[in-house]
Amino acid sequence: xxxxxxxxxxxxxxxxxxxxxxxxxxxxxxxxxxxxxxxxxxxxxxxxxxxxxxxxxxxxxxxxxxxxxxxxxxxxxxxxxxxxxxxxxxxxxxxxxxxxxxxxxxxxxxxxxxxxxxxxxxxxxxxxxxxxxxxxxxxxxxxxxxxxxxxxxxxxxxxxxxxxxxxxxxxxxxxxxxxxxxxxxxxxxxxxxxxxxxxxxxxxxxxxxxxxxxxxxxxxxxxxxxxx
Amino acid sequence: xxxxxxxxxxxxxxxxxxxxxxxxxxxxxxxxxxxxxxxxxxxxxxxxxxxxxxxxxxxxxxxxxxxxxxxxxxxxxxxxxxxxxxxxxxxxxxxxxxxxxxxxxxxxxxxxxxxxxxxxxxxxxxxxxxxxxxxxxxxxxxxxxxxxxxxxxxxxxxxxxxxxxxxxxxxxxxxxxxxxxxxxxxxxxxxxxxxxxxxxxxxxxxxxxxxxxxxxxxxxxxxxxxxx
DNA sequence: ATGAACAATATTGTCTACATTTTTGTAGTC
DNA sequence: GACTACAAAAATGTAGACAATATTGTTCAT
Numbered sequence: 343x344x345x346x347x348x349x350x351x352x353x354x355x356x357x358x359x360x361x362x363x364x365x366x367x368x369x370x371x372x373x374x375x376x377x378x379x380x381x382x383x384x385x386x387x388x389x390x391x392x393x394x395x396x397x398x399x400x401x402x403x404x405x406x407x408x409x410x411x412x413x414x415x416x417x418x419x420x421x422x423x424x425x426x427x428x429x430x431x432x433x434x435x436x437x438x439x440x441x442x443x444x445x446x447x448x449x450x451x452x453x454x455x456x457x458x459x460x461x462x463x464x465x466x467x468x469x470x471x472x473x474x475x476x477x478x479x480x481x482x483x484x485x486x487x488x489x490x491x492x493x494x495x496x497x498x499x500x501x502x503x504x505x506x507x508x509x510x511x512x513x514x515x516x517x518x519x520x521x522x523x524x525x526x527x528x529x530x531x532x533x534x535x536x537x538x539x540x541x542x543x544x545x546x547x548x549x550x551x552x553x554x555x556x557x558x559x560x561x562x563x564x565x566x567x568x569x570x
Numbered sequence: 571x572x573x574x575x576x577x578x579x580x581x582x583x584x585x586x587x588x589x590x591x592x593x594x595x596x597x598x599x600x601x602x603x604x605x606x607x608x609x610x611x612x613x614x615x616x617x618x619x620x621x622x623x624x625x626x627x628x629x630x631x632x633x634x635x636x637x638x639x640x641x642x643x644x645x646x647x648x649x650x651x652x653x654x655x656x657x658x659x660x661x662x663x664x665x666x667x668x669x670x671x672x673x674x675x676x677x678x679x680x681x682x683x684x685x686x687x688x689x690x691x692x693x694x695x696x697x698x699x700x701x702x703x704x705x706x707x708x709x710x711x712x713x714x715x716x717x718x719x720x721x722x723x724x725x726x727x728x729x730x731x732x733x734x735x736x737x738x739x740x741x742x743x744x745x746x747x748x749x750x751x752x753x754x755x756x757x758x759x760x761x762x763x764x765x766x767x768x769x770x771x772x773x774x775x776x777x778x779x780x781x782x783x784x785x786x787x788x789x790x791x792x793x794x795x796x797x798x
Numbered sequence: 799a800t801g802a803a804c805a806a807t808a809t810t811g812t813c814t815a816c817a818t819t820t821t822t823g824t825a826g827t828c
Numbered sequence: 829g830a831c832t833a834c835a836a837a838a839a840t841g842t843a844g845a846c847a848a849t850a851t852t853g854t855t856c857a858t
């Protein structure tokens with residue numbers, strides 16, 4: 343039922359995937375300029391295909407295209423940030439519920455294996471891998487929940503969450519600590535639906551609490567108000 | 571907070587919008603071929619822009635692109651159909667809950683006005699307008715709920731629902747009758763959250779019940795198994 | 799008549815060149 | 829010396845031509 347992994351995608355989707363990953367791993371900051379020719383050279387594709395990919399990413403809200411100016415990594419405002427986290431809590435709660443309803447015993451080891459990878463990357467100090475695996479855990483939950491649609495939504499939510507934490511984090515980023523993931527797996531194994539939901543919501547709340555959403559951060563392109 | 575109406579969109583998004591509308595109104599059937607040159611001529615844009623739009627629609631799952639063959643309106647399978655309706659029930663329930671939390675008294679007339687339009691189109695026998703307004707009611711709910719993200723998700727869900735009902739409806743299509751919408755408005759006005767949720771879920775269940783999801787319908791392109 | 803090989807057509811995919819627009823740099827004028 | 833106007837550069841947007849591929853139609857041999 344679930345696509346397992348989206349390996350059977352077109353060439354455009356692959357470009358999107360790579361840009362998405364760079365954003366999710368915070369290697370591309372909000373407001374960063376995305377020049378077509380540059381991307382075409384990097385990915386060794388035609389400029390036309392880059393434009394297709396950018397159009398897709400714009401429709402997903404990850405990239406903002408200004409006519410005759412170019413493409414930039416989006417800079418979500420505080421309203422959008424709150425919106426994303428609000429929706430994410432609801433979606434992930436549903437994912438966990440559905441997962442507990444449908445998960446089979448032989449799927450638990452997949453979660454445990456992923457958790458081990460997270461711990462290793464964390465101890466190794468590999469922040470890039472840590473960020474990727476951290477988001478990957480949530481995606482794995484959605485995948486095991488057996489709904490392609492929820493998977494797609496969560497994908498979108500996670501990439502936007504990355505942008506938001508990159509813009510609004512007040513102190514060092516929390517990185518979705520593996521400990522909370524471990525506690526979640528325990529609840530899933532015990533099929534403790536209320537417990538798992540509680541942990542997930544607290545988990546996401548912790549991430550949100552480390553953000554400073556009190557005031558709009560001046561956007562990179564509008565320097566007007568930034569310099570008074 | 572909410573964009574009110576997405577009037578400030580790029581030219582690519584406009585092409586997507588028009589194709590999306592044609593699919594949502596069932597003027598474009600599942601499996602229909604989408605020739606680039608033809609679309610370019612119809613919309614009076616370059617072929618490159620059509621290709622961008624098709625790439626976006628593919629990423630949204632509305633269109634399937636076969637390399638070197640072309641673009642077709644997607645033909646969702648029964649698994650995906652069940653998935654869409656399952657998620658839609660959950661999403662729309664959250665929309666209604668959030669709407670009741672946040673709706674102000676002066677927004678109720680907007681819903682009533684929309685309902686009047688639905689009734690008029692229904693009595694007029696204008697099926698195209700009826701379908702559009704019917705989906706528009708659900709979108710209006712999401713818009714008033716004040717979450718751009720939920721709005722986007724629902725947009726996606728509704729277009730896919732259209733495809734699914736076009737493929738799997740067993741008898742005349744139910745069309746999301748205005749009466750159930752009226753009952754829903756009553757509950758919203760009374761801020762009756764459980765009642766509203768109940769009506770919404772029943773409403774969507776009615777739509778789903780009129781589908782025949784018992785067996786896979788042979789896809790247009792694989793005539794192999796269709797003709798044994 | 800049937801089947802396979804081949805040619806013709808149509809459509810997608812890609813590349814190149816050019817027009818348009820924005821930004822940046824420079825010279826001229828007060 | 830500062831401001832304006834203009835020119836140059838860079839990047840985007842678009843159109844057209846060409847190549848690659850799949851489909852359709854035809855011919856030829858059996």
